[in-house]
Amino acid sequence: MKAIAFSEQGSAEVLQYTDVPKPSIDANEVLVKVEACAVNYLDLHARRNRPEIAAKLRQGDTPHILGSDIAGTIAEMGAAARGVSVGDRIVLAPCIPCSICSDCHRGAENLCDTQELIGFQINGGYAEYVKAPVQNAIRMPDELSFVSAAAMPIAYLTAWHMLMTRAQLRPEDDILILGVGGGVGSAGLQIAKLTGARVFATASSDEKLERARQMGADVTINYKDTDFSEVVLDVTEGRGVDVVLEHVGATTWEQSIASLAKNGRLVSCGVTTGNIGTINIRKMYQKELTVMGAALGTVVELRTLIHLAGQRKLQPIIDSVLPLREARQAHLLLENRQNFGKVCLRP
Ligand SMILES: [Zn+2]
Structure with a gap:
């Protein structure tokens, strides 16, 4: 599949439009065909110098793929995945909590010490496909576009x-x-x-x-x-x-x-x-x-927000939508603070 990936940290020049293997999913995961992925300032920090990304690049022999705010359709379901179906339009909750610690149990999974952020500790949505646990997939109302949905999670x-x-x-x-x-x-x-x-x-x-x-x-x-x-x-x-x-x-x-x-x-x-x-x-x-x-938020809160956006009570502000291969340009827009609202990529 096509993706924007990088093997060493640095300026926007390190971002390469390249071919990488399509992710393979576990029993409890879904494969999502990415329709839109929004760019966050965190992506710029991750690309430049965040130590978590440096550690991931040192450990693995594969490049890193950014992108935490993802909307798309379910392309494949793991054997044990329930609650959504192939073809469903979904937005992904960006954090993957452990689900077993005391914070997760009391519904404060945003405080989980071992949570992973999609696009940060693991590969994200600057790609044609991304995988995630099925619990992260939230079905979207028909009224909501992929770009608007992708603009929502983190912000x-x-x-x-x-x-x-x-x-x-x-x-x-x-x-x-x-x-x-x-x-x-x-x-x-x-x-x-x-x-x-x-x-x-x-x-x-x-x-x-x-x-x-x-x-x-x-x-x-x-x-x-x-x-x-x-x-x-x-x-x-x-x-x-x-x-x-x-x-x-x-x-x-x-x-x-x-x-x-x-x-x-x-x-x-x-x-x-x-x-x-x-x-x-x-x-x-x-x-x-x-x-x-305040540290991000919970899946319950994200479901509320997606519902409100479906009712047009919240309308994400989109500055621009660029093709995935122009991710460098998207980063420069944020770097130079030229945008008002979100910059989104579409594969
Ligand atoms: Zn936890």
Whole structure:
């Protein structure tokens, strides 16, 4: 089969459009004919320097195939696989948990210590076919396109788990969403508007902020021009926002904390600009602030999201759809932050 694969880490040039063996499946697995695979920033990190990928490349004699956000049709079923049929249109849950640890048993498989991510620890969807355990295959509503479905898992799952499960966003809340042009940011904006909350959104360009306003953002802030916490406090007359969706890390941490109202909740899923942030502990307890983490999400949450997308209550933003062989170009689009919404590949 055709795939985009690489044998050593580096720039987008390492990605090769090449022939590799079609995966062979075990009894509990399905073979999926890939119809669309979305590109994530994680793919760029994996291609450049993530040590897990370096270890996989050292161990195996086969190249690595990226791609965690996959939609397609069931092409083959393992002997013991149940619940879907050949020909079904499905989206794949991106994580494969162990299913036997205490976290998996209590339904928090997103915290499983030994989980594997498709496209990361194992080969992914930048290919004509990919294999996965049958439990990862979620049937899609007819209304949903393969491209829209592939745009959802990592970005929407992360945003949903952050806002609904962790921060428990309410209709009366004000929420600040950082980097609204990215996958998690734009998903967070749609989910927040679904709840009825008032949304403050930041981005690096006025063009992205205009798109955010079209999607329902109430207050938009260009973070290149201004300290966003000052704008938040100004608009809320000193009160601050109830929830901050944070995924930037070190460079925005203090402004994010300063933007919180009394009883405010900051929820974080990423640290693009660095791992370490400080907090004024006195202000934290006096304002009864909560700082919480969020790590992807669960299959149950992904089923909810796919259902909502089938009802058109969530509509993934697609920046561009490229043929699989142009994966280098897709990576460059993300690398140069030229996209608003997801970039998808189609074999
Ligand atoms: Zn587990």
